[in-house]
Amino acid sequence: MGFLLNTRVGQLIVAVVLFAAVVAALLLIAKATDGVRERVRRPAMVAIFAGPALLLLALGLIYPFFRTVWMSFMDARSQSYVGFANYVDALTVPSNLIGFRNTFLWVILTPLLSTGIGLVYAVLIDKSRFEKVAKAMLFLPMAISFVGAGIIWKFVYEYKGAGQQQIGALNAVIDALGLEPVRFLQDAPANTIFLILVLVWIEAGFAMVILSASIKAVPEDIIEAARLDGASPWQLFWRITIPSIRPSLVVVLTTISIATLKIFDITRTMTGAKFDTQVLANLMYDQSFTFGNNGLGSAMAVFIFLLVVPLVIFNIRQMAKNREVRG
Structure with a gap:
């Protein structure tokens, strides 16, 4: 078992087996409710099939949300309560x-x-x-x-100092026209506009x-x-x-x-x-x-x-x- 958990293939196999076991258990429980009256059976079926999803939702979203809110009222190391100090700094x-x-x-x-x-x-x-x-x-x-687009447009906006060969597409055109290269990504606040154009x-x-x-x-x-x-x-x-x-x-x-x-x-x-x-x-x-x-x-x-x-x-x-x- 330890060998399986130490390899990616083994971890995948264990995950598939666990998933199959959970699904099989849910189906067996659902089958066991066949003889139950409809008034009781419907809520039971909802709990059986929606319960795991709601549990994962709680563990993956709800708990982290409340923990993040609590941490926002703590110091840098989350050791002492500082009230709204972080929001004031922000x-x-x-x-x-x-x-x-x-x-x-x-x-x-x-x-x-x-x-x-x-x-x-x-x-x-x-x-x-x-x-x-x-x-x-x-x-x-x-x-x-977004990462791929950022890389593509980074080369489009690339800037080299005056007198150097321009490898950025826009500055290569600007240089060919005899104009000064533009620092598209370095000069604020215009650089934010050029980034927005990518999105x-x-x-x-x-x-x-x-x-x-x-x-x-x-x-x-x-x-x-x-x-x-x-x-x-x-x-x-x-x-x-x-x-x-x-x-x-x-x-x-x-x-x-x-x-x-x-x-x-x-x-x-x-x-x-x-x-x-x-x-x-x-x-x-x-x-x-x-x-x-x-x-x-x-x-x-x-x-x-x-x-x-x-x-x-x-x-x-x-x-x-x-x-x-x-x-």
Whole structure:
């Protein structure tokens, strides 16, 4: 048994056997409830099959959440209670405030730009001859991980000093034109904008796919009636298309906002969260794992949670409303 646990293949075998044993035990227990009255059997079946999932949820999410909240009120080593000191530091230390500023900049610009580009693109290629190919081109970046995208764009933005050979794609073009190379990733606050464009490049495809499907669902008779009344293409867009796809627009905006609030990979990969490009997730990571300040790192995690939860709730309610309308 010790040999099995010391190898990856052995650990996989043990995990599969344990999983099969748990499933078999659940099925046997479920079978044993066949003779039980329905009023008792239904809650028993729910407990049998949902119980393990709820237990894992409690161990994997609920317990860590409460532990993180508690640690945010403790000192750096989680040994003594310090009250709201970590939250005060988070909201007063200049480097932390830069992280908050950048995070809000990401959350404002990324959803708006991604959704705007996706919407315009979806409208322009709708029912065009090369619609499928055009959609695939914009959607392709969605298949790339944030780390992969960060590496790709790091080479695009790469900067070498004046007089040196430029290996970055943009600076190579700039140098060929006889202009001074640009420090895309080093000079704040413009570097944050260039980082945001990477996420926009990824998320625009997601926005385009969702909004394109919504545009195709707009009833043709409404569009034809508006055209007969003399509506221009611009009026059709603002008076017919936008109101018709408003629920999808809200869902896309909130979904991208949630993803943006948790952004970590791009800044870590491209700048190491240096040059005033850090966001809340970077501050949480650095405080917890680089500087060993568990209290402040946990406080940053709580801030991210508090910012994400309202968006998640709003998104769920909006999707529920959409489902009711379709029903």
